Every structure is written in C-alpha cells, then in structure tokens.
Amino acid sequence: MNSEVLNGTDTPGIASNVARLVENVGGNVVRVANSEVESIDKCAVQVGDHNISKYTTLRLAKALRCDIEEVQIEGDESQADLTILVGRDLVGRF
Numbered sequence: 001m002n003s004e005v006l007n008g009t010d011t012p013g014i015a016s017n018v019a020r021l022v023e024n025v026g027g028n029v030v031r032v033a034n035s036e037v038e039s040i041d042k043c044a045v046q047v048g049d050h051n052i053s054k055y056t057t058l059r060l061a062k063a064l065r066c067d068i069e070e071v072q073i074e075g076d077e078s079q080a081d082l083t084i085l086v087g088r089d090l091v092g093r094f
Contacts, residue, residue, distance in 0.1 A: 002082075004079075005022065021063070045064070
C-alpha cells in the first residue's frame, strides 16, 4: 500500500522520521508533507473503507499507537492508499 505521512505538529522533521519507520517495515511512502492543521493531538491512520481492515493498516496503527479513521476518498487526488497524520503524541517517540 502507498502511504503519505503528514505532520500535524509544529515539530520539524517528525513526519520524515515516521516515514522512515514505515519504509523500514516494508511500506512505500509516496509523500511526506505538513498537514493543513498543525494542532493534532493524537496520531491517526486515515483510510478509505476498502482498506480499513487490511493487514498493513492494522499493523501501522498498532506500531504507531494511532487510531484508525475511515475517510471518504474522492477522485484520484492522491497516490496514497492511506494517510498517517502525525500528532503531538508521537513527539519524543520519533
């Protein structure tokens, strides 16, 4: 599955660190960027309903201790199958 990692904190570089972890466990990261919101408290793995119970989704959420959120995916705006929103709870862990 293709993943994107978005930094939802004001801590520079944390999304890159999380992306490196995803790649180290065999994931494919297609994008690392800042989230539009910089005040996310808890990380989340966002997926469409067709990917919500896939092994990769469950494994990443467990490894990062993130919630899984089902989102409506419209069109082909992103090449990612899932989005990891990095929250403040990951600061200090990565």
